[in-house]
Amino acid sequence: MIRIVIAEDQQMLRGAFTSLLKFEEDIEVVADVSDGQQAWEAILKFKPDVCIVDIEMPNLTGLELAEKIRSTGINCKIIIVTTYGRPGYLQKAMSAKVEGYLLKDEPIDYLITSVRKVMKDEKVISADLAAAILLKEESPLTERETEVLRLTKEGMTTRDITKELYLTKGTIRNYLSSAIQKLEAESRQQAVNIAVEKGWL
Template identity: 60%
Template structure:
């Protein structure tokens, strides 16, 4: 019997997934969670074989839950389900070595098959996501440019970034300007947004 915890904040979808998966002879849903903290508590309590995590959970995202599971070294396989085919999400999931990463518009048969494959030691990606991984762009930003964009995203001013990185204000501005040019955008806010979407910061 495959024991599963499902974490999904949309009540109707959570109920539908649970009902459909319970129809399988070898699957048992041991707990449902509607946010990341509930998911983590349920996984710790039930020690399931597999957890299915929505990526955009309240309190803690599915990726944050996955990271915590890895840190705790719990023997629980993980599948991320998402509406979003974002490269940054996919890259984070790959870095965490999640066993499955599926789009929510896949048919239930695909999910059931994916569960069985994951339990047999395989990794599963939705075909559309696999294409994203295949077409992954090379990051044009240097480490320093990424660092400056991350600090800018965190709300730090040019002066504060200069202090943190032991640089002059002009050098920080140059890094931001170069990043904007490389990313082919018009300002620092667009640069941060694009770099985040691509999984580069």
């Protein structure tokens, strides 16, 4: 019997996953929860074989949960389901060594087949997402420009970044300006968004 925890914050989708998986004779849904922290607690309690997690959830995201599972050495396969085909998310998921990365608009049969495949130590990625890996662009940003954008993403002001990196305001502004120009953005926030979407932050 394949024991599964489902973590999905959209109640209707979570209910659909749970109901349909329960029809399978070799699958048992031991818990279905609405956020990452509840998922973590369910994993510790039930020790499932597979955890199906949404990439965007309250408290702990699917990626943060995957990293937590891996860092603690818990033996649980991870399938991330997402509406996002962004290369950046996919790269992070691969770094977290997840076994599956599926788009939510795949047929339910594909999810069921994927569960059985990951139990055989196979990797499963939606075809549209696999193409995104091959098309991943190299970042045009320098290491310092990337660092300044990362700190901006964390909510730091120019003043905060000068203290963090021990650089002058003028130097920080130059890095930001260069990054904005390279990414063909109109603002620092748009530059951050572009870099995140492309997996460069």
